[in-house]
Amino acid sequence: VIAHRIELLEQSAKTIERICPHLKVDIQGGGHKASKHAQVVVGGVQSLGMPGAAPEILTQLAPSLVIVDEAHHASADTYQRIFQRTGCYDPLGPMLVGYTATDHRLDGQSLSGDQCVFEEVAYRYPLRKALADGWLVDVQGYKVDLDINLDKIKKTAGDYNESALERVMNTEPVNEAAFKGWEEIGGRNLKTIVFCVTIDHAKDVAEIFRDHGVKAEAIWGDMGSEARAETLRKFAGGEIDVVTNCQILTEGTDIPTASCILMLRPTKSWSLYVQMVGRGLRPLPGVADAHSEPLFRCSAIARSAKPKCVVIDVVDNSVAHRLSGKPDDGSTPSLNEMFGLPSTLDTEGATISEALDVFEDLDEAVQASTRQRPTKFTGIKAKVAQFQM
Template identity: 30%
Template sequence: MELRPYQSEAKTAIFEQWDQGKKKTLLVLPTGCGKTIVFAKVTEECVRQGKRVLIMAHRGELLEQASDKIMKATGLGSAVEKAEESCLGSWYRIVVGSVQSLTRPQRLAKFKQDYFDTIIIDEAHHCLSDSYQRVLEHFPDAEVLGVTATPDRGDMRNLGQYFESLAYEYTLPQAIKSGYLVPIKAMTIPLQLDLTGVGMQSGDFKASDLGTALDPYLYQIADEMIKYCKDRKTVAFLPLVKTSQKFCEILNQKGFRAAEVNGESSDRAQVLADYDAGRYNVLCNSMLLTEGWDCPTVDCIIVLRPTKVRSLYSQMVGRGTRLAPEKADLLLLDFLWHTERHELCHPASLICENEEVAKKMTENLEKSAGCPIDLEEAEEQASSDVVAEREQALAEQLKQMRARKRKLVDPLQFEMSIQAEDLSSYVPAFGWECAPASDKQKAALEKLGIMPDEIDSAGKATMLLDRLHKRQAEGLTTPKQIRFLEGRGFKNVGTWQFEAASNMINRIAACGWHIPQGVDPQTYTPKGE
């Protein structure tokens, strides 16, 4: 099986991390981008090197999928460590294992600590639990790969407590731009649902409270669905089985062909097959279908289980992002959830790395309620709005700075002048990155002309210093040149060559520190730039 370019890059990056001694590394791929294929090929290479590989997951369906995909992609068979089945004594070098089975002390004790050379964790956001950690600690020298869909920064920070590095990340926008996933059209439904009385449990909204809060709105939601997704193949996620069953009945009353599946459904496989075949056009479930189920023809997702966990939200939406013949896009319906908490996931959570941009994008989508908006276009608009707001705030800040005659450049001015979105939206994830900037880093930044007072992490200081040294090597403007020329009204001096800035400063000095005649700082661009 031929790997896509990003899958091949991911595989190479994983082995590079292990070769560098970073034994616990992460792979982040959006749902639908073939993470199982990547770790199947990683497994194949490990077996070729004579290693024994354990693939661990928390659900039987995920283990079966991994085993099937490895056989299909590599031709290699797998032993099973689950319930009554044991891999001990098997000649297979690949084992798919249930964490629930492996975590039992008597079972784990049967394995030598060096039995597995490599451990791959599917849905790695679960791996911080005690059960996973017990198994991982039993094999201390194994190289570990965690595979997960796009986590939020909180998740990444948590995962950073265990994993030593992020080997490779492929984002949802990249996958959509490259044509590997369908575009997403987000639509805010102008129906305000009150969540103020909903409690919290295990870091997310309490499912039982959500069911109670949602119940009065089910008929109105069904009426909204008639307007927007009558001709779509829809999956609806709800907080409780009884809420899912009730909503299914309401949809059938409204003329939909709806079905409901849950963990107790004896005919689940048949219902899913019938839905796949088009006998139903809406599938209701209570969080059953977030992992391990694929139906590429789904082209509408309704999240009626509000969550603050981005990985969970991504998995729900990911049920509809796969490509299928004649499928133009995915319609994602969002609601005006009224809550005092601001961590609630929205469509913006899928695509925005920067919280400020996500907040602005959600505001913009709510203003356009009832109108489907392309997610990437919405993110671009929100980014543009945020930059405009930052520029306005920066103008005020520069006014104050000029009054104080500071000699150093504010980091935000520098980042915006050199158009470095990666610097301005950077959030530290791993342990060392989160530590405060060292005195040595601050002194180095100040020497290079940057005001270090507001640099709040070692990771940010490292990125800034790296960028400054790289710019120096490339003959680009210094922070002091940027401060001087932008203080006199020139724009984006950070994109100029050092020589061009130096020439302009010399011209200004020759004119008694006035702007030379015929030069308009607002529109001026150096020749050759």
């Protein structure tokens, strides 16, 4: 099993051990060294894919299956070295399987098909189905509108240039507006993860929250792993109410106690956007997995201490005028589009489940019209209710 951060290595190893207690599972990387007797090795990309000689564990293990976590990274050179070293591209080599919630890359590179890392997409599980099946909590979206225009910010590799974006986003008026929007929505009662542009931005936002009496801390990639783990432990345990971060909680991190996502890091990347929102969508432990039927899972989530996740998008003044789009057409990511709703539909205050139920009751012509112009969900809901009466 291949992953790219120590938190993901440890998380994957614990999950495999819980589900398959009869297997010997070891970690290779992040200060850990796998035993030659291991049946499953959860390995770090840097440890297994570094230039030079292949790590001894790869020849000792002779895997029959290679699993890639966050597989949208699989085209990178480090991953390619691992695939070559384990014989994944050989006719009789191990099967290569990748898992990702976001198979759309900003560079437009496909992950499956001829001359690609993977031959085909074997299975897709849409987020809206995961929501309906009771594996995700419901979502309630809000927007904090700012008097800025991100269209003027230059792009690097398809996304906003980090330095240019920080100059616009990391200002006291923007950070204060984000805090006030969060507070007005009821953020003080929600365990919140804030996504920021840079390390300085994460630190500055945490300071603003603390200035307003909120227990908040920042974490980032270069922070010591022990200090980072301690901060996350305090967040999960209730000692900290808000964690701000820069590019560290965007992928795979399992923090089910988080019930609010504050997006202070605008992006053109659908992959990054979905990853950030996804950090708040997991139900509390023992709620959904205690039931075998979707209806019972959904009911259990609705009755739990975390029935939904609040997602707050801090947006510029041009977003409201953009038409709905898809990940492959260069459009700006949106919470609605993640679940198959048009971004032109203003669902603020409603849950995604409620909006889906109403939208799917509309005829095709009305749905198409909604995708072409800004539309208030409250108006559509009232018309549907009137028609049903």
